[in-house]
Amino acid sequence: MPLNDIACKGFKPESKSYKKSDEKGLYLEIMPNGSKYWHLKYRFNKKENRLSFGVYPEISLKEAREKRDEARKLIREGIDPAKKKKVEKLTQYINAENSFENVAREWHNNQKSGCTERHANYVLKRLRYNLLNYSIYTFGHS
Numbered sequence: 405m406p407l408n409d410i411a412c413k414g415f416k417p418e419s420k421s422y423k424k425s426d427e428k429g430l431y432l433e434i435m436p437n438g439s440k441y442w443h444l445k446y447r448f449n450k451k452e453n454r455l456s457f458g459v460y461p462e463i464s465l466k467e468a469r470e471k472r473d474e475a476r477k478l479i480r481e482g483i484d485p486a487k488k489k490k491v492e493k494l495t496q497y498i499n500a501e502n503s504f505e506n507v508a509r510e511w512h513n514n515q516k517s518g519c520t521e522r523h524a525n526y527v528l529k530r531l532r533y534n535l536l537n538y539s540i541y542t543f544g545h546s
Contacts, residue, residue, distance in 0.1 A: 407432065409465050415440065430472045432460060442468040444475055448484045455486045505536050 407426045415424060417438040425431045429445045442457035457463055457471045475485040500506075508531050516524035
């Protein structure tokens with residue numbers, strides 16, 4: 405029988421974690437500390453996998469079902485949703501850490517100790533204007 409929001413709120417922690425199934429592989433795992441996690445159990449390439457969607461009530465029952473449906477669609481298209489999620493997360497991390505702007509700012513911080521404050525500010529201004537595509541009028545002093 406599918407879950408409803410009242411049932412999800414009412415599940416109490418026990419000494420060991422336990423699962424309450426919704427439908428189509430979606431279930432809520434209730435931990436001994438009282439936290440509740442959404443998971444999807446699925447098979448891909450004849451192997452059983454598990455995908456996490458987040459914490460209840462941050463992720464509502466409706467949202468968890470939407471995420472489940474998206475994941476099932478990916479499976480039908482021949483894409484492992486857990487691997488896709490890992491690749492997206494890694495890509496975001498790489499893009500954030502190694503963006504040109506972050507590397508340029510790190511370089512500037514390492515170089516500015518060897519010159520005057522005026523020159524360091526000038527270099528930062530030129531970086532922003534010429535390389536980071538900032539308008540000269542949109543930034544303050546750093």
